[in-house]
Amino acid sequence: MTNTITCVKTPAFLSGISVLTTNHVVYTSDFKDPRIATYGSTSVMLQQAAERTKDQPGAFVASLIKQLIHIGTDLYTPCGIQIPGANLILSNTQVEKLTGYISAGDIFKVGTSAKLADLINLLISTLHMLMYGNLYSARTRKIVLYSNMIATGSNVIWVGSNMYAGNEDAIKQLDIGGLIVTVQRLIYDTEYIRRIKEEFVFGGFNKKIQGDGLEDISWD
Structure with missing residues (x-):
């Protein structure tokens, strides 16, 4: 809905502490090859998503359906999907190991x-x-x-x-x-x-x- 992606990262200056970071996503001229670009504001992203949902509720429904389809297709793949919230507590390496045992x-x-x-x-x-x-x-x-x-x-x-x-x-x-x-x-x-x-x-x-x-x- 906002052409952004929110991830959980551990900054170098905050060793062992995970924080949410929102980045803009850019595409080529034909809207292909998505890539993570510069940092954005998580609060602004949430505000923009709420405003668009109010003005275009169909956009929210379409986004939700696409996300559910995305999760459903990845749920039982060999790599699996990590347990929600695991990366807020564990490092990326630990999350990958955990997902290998239970997803x-x-x-x-x-x-x-x-x-x-x-x-x-x-x-x-x-x-x-x-x-x-x-x-x-x-x-x-x-x-x-x-x-x-x-x-x-x-x-x-x-x-x-x-x-x-x-x-x-x-x-x-x-x-x-x-x-x-x-x-x-x-x-x-x-x-x-x-x-x-x-x-x-x-x-x-x-x-x-x-x-x-x-x-x-x-x-x-």
Whole structure:
């Protein structure tokens, strides 16, 4: 929107401190071969962008779409995209090394995988509850928990066996998002099932003392 580029640099006189710098971008006469030119003002750049957005909202939308496309095409390239904000803390060399191990695409992949696992769990839970009602909520959670454990366990075993066989790239196939969801459900669902069982046992015991019958419901 403003023919500028904002980077994070560490000036020589500020060793170890990263600052934002805005530079003008120049092109050839046919608007090709973009190059970084002289320094500009970051505050003026933001002001000009805001004014253009007010006068030409379509320009902002077009710029946003182009940036999203640019990020999307680079997200899973071999070089990857660095974690946002990493260069505010680390040096360029450190950021490059970090991106080689984990990039923004990896984090996005984990988040997407976790949300997909949550969606599948929700669908299974909804279908089971529609068939059997709220009375079997503990059993529903057991089914979802066991299915998550089987899926995650299979993935871990597959990745582990391939890495043991010498395929180190197999680690990239580890479903970290699904693993996180499984651990969360293992913690919270186990506690939920324990609490429901406890309420049922003590509630049934009170009824038995009062002379009422204790309904026999299987938890398996």
